[in-house]
Amino acid sequence: MKRTAYTIRFILAILFSALIFSARPAAAQTETTAEIKYAKAFTIENRDGYKILTVVRPWRNADREFQYLIVPKGKPIPDGYLNAQIIQVPIEKIAVLAATHFAYLNRLGMNEKLIAVANPEYIYSEQVHNGVDSGTIAAVGNGPDINLEKLLSAEPELTTTFAMGKSTKDDYQQLIDKGIPTVVFSDYMEESPLGRAEWLKVMALFFGQEEEADRIFADIERRYTELVELTRDLDKKPKVLMGFHMNGKWNVPGGKSVQAAYVRDAGGDYLWADDETSGRFPLSFEAVLEKGASADFWFDLSLSWTGIDDLINSDPRYASIQAYADRRVFNNNLQLSPWGANAFNETGLVNPDIVLSDLIRLMHPDLLPDHEPVYYRNLSADGF
Amino acid sequence: MASNRDDSRSLQYPRRWVWIVLGAALVLCWLADLFLGSVRIPFQDVIRALSGAEGLSNNWGVIIRDYRLPKSIAAMFSGAALSVAGLQMQTLFRNSLADPFILGISSGGNLGAAIVILVGAGGSFQFLGKFSAIGNLNLIAAASLGASAVFILVMTLSRRVHATTLLITGVLVSYIVNAFVRVLVQYASPDAVQAYLSWTFGSFAGVTRERLTVFVPVVSLALLLSALTIKPLNALLLGELHARSVGIDPSRSRRLIILVASILTGAVTAYCGIIGFIGIAVPHLCRSLFADSDHMVLLPGCILVGACVALIADMISQVFGGAFLLPLNSVTALIGGPVILFVILKKRNLSREFDA
Numbered sequence: 001m002k003r004t005a006y007t008i009r010f011i012l013a014i015l016f017s018a019l020i021f022s023a024r025p026a027a028a029q030t031e032t033t034a035e036i037k038y039a040k041a042f043t044i045e046n047r048d049g050y051k052i053l054t055v056v057r058p059w060r061n062a063d064r065e066f067q068y069l070i071v072p073k074g075k076p077i078p079d080g081y082l083n084a085q086i087i088q089v090p091i092e093k094i095a096v097l098a099a100t101h102f103a104y105l106n107r108l109g110m111n112e113k114l115i116a117v118a119n120p121e122y123i124y125s126e127q128v129h130n131g132v133d134s135g136t137i138a139a140v141g142n143g144p145d146i147n148l149e150k151l152l153s154a155e156p157e158l159t160t161t162f163a164m165g166k167s168t169k170d171d172y173q174q175l176i177d178k179g180i181p182t183v184v185f186s187d188y189m190e191e192s193p194l195g196r197a198e199w200l201k202v203m204a205l206f207f208g209q210e211e212e213a214d215r216i217f218a219d220i221e222r223r224y225t226e227l228v229e230l231t232r233d234l235d236k237k238p239k240v241l242m243g244f245h246m247n248g249k250w251n252v253p254g255g256k257s258v259q260a261a262y263v264r265d266a267g268g269d270y271l272w273a274d275d276e277t278s279g280r281f282p283l284s285f286e287a288v289l290e291k292g293a294s295a296d297f298w299f300d301l302s303l304s305w306t307g308i309d310d311l312i313n314s315d316p317r318y319a320s321i322q323a324y325a326d327r328r329v330f331n332n333n334l335q336l337s338p339w340g341a342n343a344f345n346e347t348g349l350v351n352p353d354i355v356l357s358d359l360i361r362l363m364h365p366d367l368l369p370d371h372e373p374v375y376y377r378n379l380s381a382d383g384f
Numbered sequence: 385m386a387s388n389r390d391d392s393r394s395l396q397y398p399r400r401w402v403w404i405v406l407g408a409a410l411v412l413c414w415l416a417d418l419f420l421g422s423v424r425i426p427f428q429d430v431i432r433a434l435s436g437a438e439g440l441s442n443n444w445g446v447i448i449r450d451y452r453l454p455k456s457i458a459a460m461f462s463g464a465a466l467s468v469a470g471l472q473m474q475t476l477f478r479n480s481l482a483d484p485f486i487l488g489i490s491s492g493g494n495l496g497a498a499i500v501i502l503v504g505a506g507g508s509f510q511f512l513g514k515f516s517a518i519g520n521l522n523l524i525a526a527a528s529l530g531a532s533a534v535f536i537l538v539m540t541l542s543r544r545v546h547a548t549t550l551l552i553t554g555v556l557v558s559y560i561v562n563a564f565v566r567v568l569v570q571y572a573s574p575d576a577v578q579a580y581l582s583w584t585f586g587s588f589a590g591v592t593r594e595r596l597t598v599f600v601p602v603v604s605l606a607l608l609l610s611a612l613t614i615k616p617l618n619a620l621l622l623g624e625l626h627a628r629s630v631g632i633d634p635s636r637s638r639r640l641i642i643l644v645a646s647i648l649t650g651a652v653t654a655y656c657g658i659i660g661f662i663g664i665a666v667p668h669l670c671r672s673l674f675a676d677s678d679h680m681v682l683l684p685g686c687i688l689v690g691a692c693v694a695l696i697a698d699m700i701s702q703v704f705g706g707a708f709l710l711p712l713n714s715v716t717a718l719i720g721g722p723v724i725l726f727v728i729l730k731k732r733n734l735s736r737e738f739d740a
Contacts, residue, residue: 119573122573142570142571145570245589246578246579246582246583247582247583247585247587247589247590247657248455248587248588248589248590248702249582249587249589283422284421284422284423284589284702285451285589286421286422286423286447286451286452286702287422287423289423289443289446289447289451290423290442290443290444290447291442292443293441293442293443293446294442303575313522315590315592316450316592316594317446317450317451317592320443320446320450321443
């Protein structure tokens with residue numbers, strides 16, 4: 001009955017649209033696209049009574065999309081979306097299978113909805129750590145190899161995961177088959193810090209927190225763009241090197257990576273800024289030594305290095321880099337939890353304005369004299 | 385054996401040329417490894433860097449003196465060490481498939497490295513690091529420790545059991561170690577897994593000048609000791625009975641061979657990771673190059689050819705530079721594989737190599 005009514009209304013709507021507004025057929029519907037300004041890996045469409053979330057770039061070179069209908073509990077589920085998963089919101093129980101997803105949950109203040117995590121040792125939050133220890137939050141395995149039985153028995157209404165595509169390790173299909181709505185998060189595909197933070201808006205959909213997310217993100221965006229204004233017209237931009245080598249191979253962040261964007265926005269001259277890679281690319285140690293010889297600043301080294309000795313014990317040849325001689329080597333692991341998780345990867349993800357402030361404070365101290373770095377430590381501690 | 389001696393005498397003239405060519409090739413490969421890399425450095429600047437000139441632009445002095453020079457020396461010594469160890473294992477077990485890793489020494493090194501990388505750099509097993517010094521131990525020390533542990537096991541066993549049993553022991557040790565490593569990998573962070581993987585790919589680039597001061601003396605000593613294994617190896621080729629008849633104690637010489645081969649393999653594994661293929665391919669290459677099975681010829685031959693092959697492999701893995709930095713193990717197998725296949729197919733019957 002209901003369906004017939006819908007169909008009739010639908011046909012009528014089309015007819016009227018075609019007849020009257022033939023030039024602008026969409027105008028008859030209450031359809032808007034949520035404003036997503038920086039993120040490129042997802043879209044959100046607002047429809048009458050429901051929303052459509054589409055993860056358009058679920059992984060690198062993906063040949064498929066993931067579509068989700070976000071329907072308020074008690075509202076009818078719209079027809080015609082055969083390939084979409086249905087998420088009835090607000091949800092009360094969520095499982096996150098990557099530590100970064102927790103960052104969004106945390107920023108929205110929705111911590112108490114978390115009932116299961118994978119790889120809890122990468123989560124910085126002490127609250128989650130204690131929850132896992134006391135058993136109120138289930139630890140459901142590691143990385144892509146999750147413990148499905150444990151996850152199922154935690155009875156999540158929604159699971160967030162990530163996927164690499166074409167991998168037997170990807171778990172999303174298995175989860176979907178078990179009847180758990182599963183969102184493939186691909187925040188790491190974003191090329192800008194703001195784009196990555198904007199995934200807040202995705203997490204917010206599941207809890208009816210869209211307005212809160214918009215407000216938080218608008219604040220972040222305002223502060224971030226103000227900071228970018230500060231550095232825009234600087235004439236002197238220090239040269240920046242990032243990363244470290246393993247057995248002669250140096251994984252250099254690409255020119256289109258989030259790291260490169262941070263350096264650019266903080267008024268730095270990233271040595272590989274012209275590169276077109278969005279992830280990382282490998283270079284030989286000698287190639288980096290050559291180009292990096294004159295680097296003024298050196299950021300983001302091995303997670304486990306907390307002092308300059310760690311760097312030199314690992315490889316004394318690092319000493320030939322100018323930034324080392326100038327004591328301008330900074331690692332983003334100022335806040336490490338006792339179990340080794342880095343706050344930079346958690347709260348840093350959803351506070352890009354603070355990360356940017358850190359970097360500006362390090363490279364252009366005059367611009368932000370009062371800011372104390374939150375995420376960055378000087379590896380040669382007396383250099384500040 | 386006697387017939388081989390005759391052969392070698394009749395081939396005296398060309399044989400000398402083989403040595404000269406090999407010696408020249410080694411020098412050439414070494415120089416080429418210094419001059420070629422992913423960074424293009426003009427000829428005269430390389431010379432200036434080597435002569436100790438300071439103030440070269442773009443860190444070139446550091447690249448040549450602290451990167452390429454130690455890397456090339458590490459390559460030479462590793463290539464020589466693995467080839468000699470491979471030759472010794474092939475003769476000891478009279479098996480053309482034997483390689484330096486067959487005793488499980490490198491598996492021990494692998495385990496040590498895996499624990500340090502996978503546990504130390506974050507992961508569920510971090511509590512292990514808290515209990516002991518494991519977390520703070522450096523990679524080389526851990527790999528050496530692991531290799532030594534297996535080495536002690538093998539040496540103890542070698543007094544009691546037959547050579548074939550040792551072979552099986554080595555293989556089983558590898559399986560056990562690999563199983564354990566897989567557990568560690570499962571629970572390690574992606575960064576740590578990548579670091580560990582890149583260690584198993586093998587590389588000479590991690591060897592700094594400071595590290596050479598230990599690596600070179602250890603390998604040199606073991607290579608010198610390997611001269612003592614020449615007679616026993618030749619005798620073993622003829623079988624234990626014959627060995628006894630010429631006054632060689634097969635059990636004692638077996639232990640000596642295992643000792644030397646273990647030091648060689650253990651040192652290379654600890655400093656450069658697991659470098660495959662050279663140890664199995666170079667001895668075969670030498671046998672066909674010299675058309676001889678006398679270890680008096682094969683052993684020095686393996687040192688020279690092994691060093692050259694390692695240098696060439698390093699060069700190829702580096703010279704493409706940029707995005708095409710190749711894993712050393714892939715280079716050795718990709719380049720060496722077809723060569724050795726060609727040699728083997730040409731000879732048809734390899735088992736005859738171990739008959740005198």
